[in-house]
Amino acid sequence: QKEVEQDPGPLSVPEGAIVSLNCTYSNSAFQYFMWYRQYSRKGPELLMYTYSSGNKEDGRFTAQVDKSSKYISLFIRDSQPSDSATYLCALTQGGSEKLVFGKGMKLTVNP
Amino acid sequence: DAGITQSPRHKVTETGTPVTLRCHQTENHRYMYWYRQDPGHGLRLIHYSYGVKDTDKGEVSDGYSVSRSKTEDFLLTLESATSSQTSVYFCAIRTRSADTQYFGPGTRLTVL
Numbered sequence: 001q002k003e004v005e006q007d008p009g010p011l012s013v014p015e016g017a018i019v020s021l022n023c024t025y026s027n028s029a030f031q032y033f034m035w036y037r038q039y040s041r042k043g044p045e046l047l048m049y050t051y052s053s054g055n056k057e058d059g060r061f062t063a064q065v066d067k068s069s070k071y072i073s074l075f076i077r078d079s080q081p082s083d084s085a086t087y088l089c090a091l092t093q094g095g096s097e098k099l100v101f102g103k104g105m106k107l108t109v110n111p
Numbered sequence: 112d113a114g115i116t117q118s119p120r121h122k123v124t125e126t127g128t129p130v131t132l133r134c135h136q137t138e139n140h141r142y143m144y145w146y147r148q149d150p151g152h153g154l155r156l157i158h159y160s161y162g163v164k165d166t167d168k169g170e171v172s173d174g175y176s177v178s179r180s181k182t183e184d185f186l187l188t189l190e191s192a193t194s195s196q197t198s199v200y201f202c203a204i205r206t207r208s209a210d211t212q213y214f215g216p217g218t219r220l221t222v223l
Binding site for chain 2: 032034036041042043044045046049088090092094095096097098099101102103104
């Protein structure tokens with residue numbers, strides 16, 4: 001079983017849609033959860049960072065962590081064409097030097 | 112962008128030639144990382160450094176070596192490039208305040 005599984009894409013939605021991106025993981029030692037956004041031909045940029053179970057909101061973005069189910073989600077409300085990118089989840093254990101990444105899902109928001 | 116630059120940004124080389132990629136940071140971070148990103152494989156860790164002259168292997172280190180003689184610079188060397196090393200290479204730093212990493216803009220390497 002892979003440490004992190006990310007829903008395969010690609011995903012195409014109309015502008016204004018609510019988008020849900022998901023990852024599952026197998027190691028209960030993971031404590032920190034991140035979402036990165038990567039535009040075409042750019043480096044990944046940190047979008048959301050969470051520590052505990054529950055929700056964290058930042059504008060149109062909400063990161064959700066369910067440690068009991070080992071499931072993390074990123075919700076995008078009122079999606080915009082500028083949200084078109086690849087989204088990667090990343091997890092780490094506390095104090096670890098390394099991140100474990102999902103393979104990423106490519107999102108296209110159509111005007 | 113966490114003050115990370117990579118050079119060169121693009122390189123085309125031939126099989127068997129040595130190649131060195133440079134990562135430079137301006138904020139004195141202790142940890143630096145080299146990843147490669149390929150379709151279907153996502154981001155894979157090649158090597159990382161936890162201080163000057165302190166480095167360790169990642170999951171895909173074969174064919175790569177690294178050096179860090181100064182805090183600000185982390186070099187990735189392909190001793191004898193192969194076509195399987197055609198990829199996009201990203202450098203990253205780890206912040207002191209959280210277990211997160213910030214990435215550079217990437218180097219697109221093509222080995223013919």
